[in-house]
Amino acid sequence: MAKPVSIEVWNPNGKYRVVSTKPMPGTRWINLLIEQDCRVEICTQKKTILSVEDIIALIGDKCDGVIGQLTEDWGEALFSALRRAGGTAFSNMAVGYNNVDVKAANKYGVAVGNTPGVLTETTAELAASLSLSAARRIVEADEFMRAGLYDGWLPHLFVGNLLKGQTVGVIGAGRIGSAYARMMVEGFKMNLIYYDLYQSTRLEKFVTAYAEFLKSTGEKPVTWKRAASMDEVLREADVISLHPVLDKTTFHLINKETLSRMKKEAILVNCSRGPVIDEVALVEHLKENPMFRVGLDVFEDEPYMKPGLADMKNAIVVPHIASASKWTREGMATLAALNVLGKIKGYPVWSDPNRVEPFLNENVRPPAASPSIVNAKVLGLPVSKL
Ligand SMILES: NC(=O)C1=CN([C@@H]2O[C@H](COP(=O)(O)OP(=O)(O)OC[C@H]3O[C@@H](n4cnc5c(N)ncnc54)[C@H](O)[C@@H]3O)[C@@H](O)[C@H]2O)C=CC1
Numbered sequence: 491m492a493k494p495v496s497i498e499v500w501n502p503n504g505k506y507r508v509v510s511t512k513p514m515p516g517t518r519w520i521n522l523l524i525e526q527d528c529r530v531e532i533c534t535q536k537k538t539i540l541s542v543e544d545i546i547a548l549i550g551d552k553c554d555g556v557i558g559q560l561t562e563d564w565g566e567a568l569f570s571a572l573r574r575a576g577g578t579a580f581s582n583m584a585v586g587y588n589n590v591d592v593k594a595a596n597k598y599g600v601a602v603g604n605t606p607g608v609l610t611e612t613t614a615e616l617a618a619s620l621s622l623s624a625a626r627r628i629v630e631a632d633e634f635m636r637a638g639l640y641d642g643w644l645p646h647l648f649v650g651n652l653l654k655g656q657t658v659g660v661i662g663a664g665r666i667g668s669a670y671a672r673m674m675v676e677g678f679k680m681n682l683i684y685y686d687l688y689q690s691t692r693l694e695k696f697v698t699a700y701a702e703f704l705k706s707t708g709e710k711p712v713t714w715k716r717a718a719s720m721d722e723v724l725r726e727a728d729v730i731s732l733h734p735v736l737d738k739t740t741f742h743l744i745n746k747e748t749l750s751r752m753k754k755e756a757i758l759v760n761c762s763r764g765p766v767i768d769e770v771a772l773v774e775h776l777k778e779n780p781m782f783r784v785g786l787d788v789f790e791d792e793p794y795m796k797p798g799l800a801d802m803k804n805a806i807v808v809p810h811i812a813s814a815s816k817w818t819r820e821g822m823a824t825l826a827a828l829n830v831l832g833k834i835k836g837y838p839v840w841s842d843p844n845r846v847e848p849f850l851n852e853n854v855r856p857p858a859a860s861p862s863i864v865n866a867k868v869l870g871l872p873v874s875k876l
């Protein structure tokens with residue numbers, strides 16, 4: 491049995507016990523829960539990644555719902571413990587839920603929530619930042635300045651790539667991939683090639699309309715293409731950004747072979763999940779191709795990097811911060827809390843998880859619904875008519 495963990499308690503007399511495995515930004519999420527008769531317990535233990543045993547200890551004998559984190563392993567052991575404690579509600583504070591065994595949740599009748607939409611633009615902006623930083627060698631140049639090495643302007647100093655007129659490739663053009671594509675097309679006048687299992691009609695219409703606008707002002711129009719295969723993107727794009735979900739079809743999508751099809755001076759950005767890239771193969775590729783650059787927010791074995799990666803000047807690495815804007819993180823906390831609350835209170839599930847704005851308006855009471863439950867259909871949960 492794990493040692494007892496330190497917790498902060500809000501509204502001790504609340505009827506429903508809701509546990510959050512981490513302190514989360516803002517207070518709106520706490521207020522929304524306590525207003526609806528929840529006792530909120532927040533784990534304040536100074537340990538970044540909680541083990542399954544730690545979380546079982548947190549769940550205890552009576553628990554109605556848990557808000558968890560993407561670093562935790564939500565499978566058979568945790569869902570059975572939650573069910574034994576009388577709980578039927580769980581939400582990841584994340585849109586990605588590859589850390590959750592949804593089949594195990596289904597087995598115990600536990601609803602699994604996630605937090606789509608509120609992090610789309612913030613995550614796309616970080617992908618755009620990594621693309622720019624790699625293209626213009628910003629991190630290398632910053633290190634050079636701080637090391638006192640700058641002794642005057644030189645024609646060859648930190649020469650990088652101009653994005654305008656180049657091709658941006660997006661793999662996984664869902665919410666975030668499409669938002670990133672729009673930023674790169676509109677912001678830098680890049681042409682677009684994308685690969686997704688589904689057609690992104692809205693994205694195509696956006697680029698078409700922008701191309702028309704450019705034409706009308708006498709500028710060269712941008713173009714778009716939906717690639718028939720990922721290979722087409724790899725061969726044609728100058729900057730490639732990865733935004734698919736992580737599942738069996740996307741594990742090591744980028745590996746030794748697929749890397750070899752990319753342009754020698756391409757830029758690769760990953761703000762999806764680390765295992766989408768075979769990181770060992772990537773380190774080799776970076777060594778062999780010094781003009782190839784990469785911007786990584788996520789890693790195969792987080793929090794670790796594969797040997798050699800930290801030494802590569804042509805890699806920019808940041809610690810999984812793509813969704814880290816204040817508004818987004820507070821919104822993620824709100825959506826996660828409302829997912830759990832909605833299930834506890836027997837509210838229906840919001841009909842469109844791509845349209846979660848009504849839950850995020852601080853001045854208005856949120857709709858009586860769970861914003862996004864990924865196994866709602868399997869559990870036969872009712873859908874909101876609002
Ligand atoms: N680094 C970070 O902090 C963050 C990472 N993420 C990651 O980004 C992912 C995407 O998020 P959203 O855009 O909101 O999800 P989404 O569901 O809107 O988009 C994912 C897209 O990937 C596509 N896809 C699935 N399998 C594919 C395949 N084999 N090849 C090509 N495309 C494929 C889907 O059709 C879909 O369009 C999340 O699942 C999460 O893992 C999300 C937010 C922040």
Ligand SMILES: O=C(O)C(=O)CO
Nearest residue numbers: 583584585586609813
């Ligand atoms: O939401 C996610 O999936 C993240 O990775 C963190 O925002």
